[in-house]
Amino acid sequence: MVVHRMFQRLLSKVRPVSLRVCSSEYLRFTWKMNTSATEPLTSAQELSVEIGGLPITLRATDANFLALIESRYSNYLRAPVETSFAFDVEVRPDHLLPPDDDGENELRVWLEGGQWRFERGDFRACMDPAARTGRILQSVSPYAIDSVLRIVHTLIQASQGGFLLHGASAIRNGRAFLFSGVSGAGKTTISRLAPPDAILLTDEISYVRRQGDRYLACGTPFAGELARPGENAMAPIEHLYFLSKGLDNRTDPIAPADALRMLLRNILFFAEDAELVKMVFRSATEFLGRVPFSRLTFYPDQRVWDLIQ
Amino acid sequence: MPETYIARSPSIAARLLGGEMMVMSAVDSTFFTLNEVATVIWQSADGQTPLSQIVVHKVCQEFEVAPDDARADAEHFVHELSQHGILLVSDQPIPATTPGTAEHK
Numbered sequence: 001m002v003v004h005r006m007f008q009r010l011l012s013k014v015r016p017v018s019l020r021v022c023s024s025e026y027l028r029f030t031w032k033m034n035t036s037a038t039e040p041l042t043s044a045q046e047l048s049v050e051i052g053g054l055p056i057t058l059r060a061t062d063a064n065f066l067a068l069i070e071s072r073y074s075n076y077l078r079a080p081v082e083t084s085f086a087f088d089v090e091v092r093p094d095h096l097l098p099p100d101d102d103g104e105n106e107l108r109v110w111l112e113g114g115q116w117r118f119e120r121g122d123f124r125a126c127m128d129p130a131a132r133t134g135r136i137l138q139s140v141s142p143y144a145i146d147s148v149l150r151i152v153h154t155l156i157q158a159s160q161g162g163f164l165l166h167g168a169s170a171i172r173n174g175r176a177f178l179f180s181g182v183s184g185a186g187k188t189t190i191s192r193l194a195p196p197d198a199i200l201l202t203d204e205i206s207y208v209r210r211q212g213d214r215y216l217a218c219g220t221p222f223a224g225e226l227a228r229p230g231e232n233a234m235a236p237i238e239h240l241y242f243l244s245k246g247l248d249n250r251t252d253p254i255a256p257a258d259a260l261r262m263l264l265r266n267i268l269f270f271a272e273d274a275e276l277v278k279m280v281f282r283s284a285t286e287f288l289g290r291v292p293f294s295r296l297t298f299y300p301d302q303r304v305w306d307l308i309q
Numbered sequence: 310m311p312e313t314y315i316a317r318s319p320s321i322a323a324r325l326l327g328g329e330m331m332v333m334s335a336v337d338s339t340f341f342t343l344n345e346v347a348t349v350i351w352q353s354a355d356g357q358t359p360l361s362q363i364v365v366h367k368v369c370q371e372f373e374v375a376p377d378d379a380r381a382d383a384e385h386f387v388h389e390l391s392q393h394g395i396l397l398v399s400d401q402p403i404p405a406t407t408p409g410t411a412e413h414k
Contacts, residue, residue, distance in 0.1 A: 277338055281322035
């Protein structure tokens with residue numbers, strides 16, 4: 001019997017890179033949010049951000065926040081629709097507080113009374129999955145709303161067989177390819193090397209959505225070192241590659257158990273909730289049962305893309 | 310000597326993938342890959358069949374192993390999984406209504 005204690009590492013590893021980058025600038029709110037309030041904000045303006053075909057409407061009165069959304073998610077904006085998830089966003093002045101004793105600002109995501117709640121130093125939010133509504137309390141920080149959106153999509157996709165993956169993805173010849181790997185594995189490198197005919201969906205956080213027996217890769221605005229949002233496009237997933245840098249370009253088979261372990265390590269997963277753990281496990285195993293996978297060792301030049309078509 | 314009964318915990322997710330049984334604890338997120346012998350025991354853990362019978366009628370029938378050796382290994386395996394909450398263990402049959410018959414596709 002082989003025992004792998006890896007999923008706990010995953011819980012700390014999968015925090016989005018941008019959250020860590022700005023850790024020294026974290027803002028901590030000290031007020032309480034009325035998470036039970038259901039009345040929409042008055043005089044609020046609505047913007048709907050659609051990622052992975054799932055629109056999320058943000059209602060806010062703060063002009064700076066609305067401008068931030070329009071600028072950061074410009075390729076992902078759409079007209080608000082009634083069927084989307086809707087969040088009232090309350091923006092408060094920034095309060096800069098020192099980091100926690102351990103230098104980290106712990107992200108917590110938990111289920112309470114049928115509502116998801118998530119909080120970190122720079123935001124607090126709640127989401128009622130049944131009512132498809134929620135509230136967000138945050139600064140104007142782009143990192144805060146980026147994180148909230150990633151968490152919301154992660155929670156929603158978990159129940160639908162999809163997931164967000166630490167990985168790059170691109171469409172070529174109408175088919176999508178995923179390149180999964182931890183930091184330093186080459187996600188941004190392989191994205192930079194993509195030929196002109198490739199549509200880059202992301203160099204950092206891939207969006208995997210289940211549609212019947214197939215899986216779609218969708219573009220995301222969540223950029224890594226490339227600092228460029230992905231194209232707002234989607235295509236059926238042809239192959240999942242686990243990245244590894246080397247002296248030549250080749251693909252090698254991977255045992256399913258190893259693939260599952262690596263996939264779980266790279267799936268974004270925030271909540272310590274038993275039912276959600278089961279859902280993520282199921283999603284990962286079903287994905288590997290339907291989508292071909294292999295290890296892609298590559299030397300950082302454009303020839304690697306000869307293998308990907 | 311009292312019998313040992315085993316049942317799969319409800320707090321796990323499991324799936325047969327590429328011929329290997331993969332089990333994850335939803336409690337502590339521990340991930341296990343079971344070999345063929347362990348998979349036979351796992352799949353037989355219905356809460357009603359004593360471990361001794363699983364060893365004799367399943368493990369020893371399918372694999373070339375002495376009953377005493379198989380029994381010792383099985384007890385060690387069961388103990389280890391029970392420590393992680395993967396298997397429920399009792400000296401009485403474990404009712405099917407007990408949340409212990411988790412999926413094991």
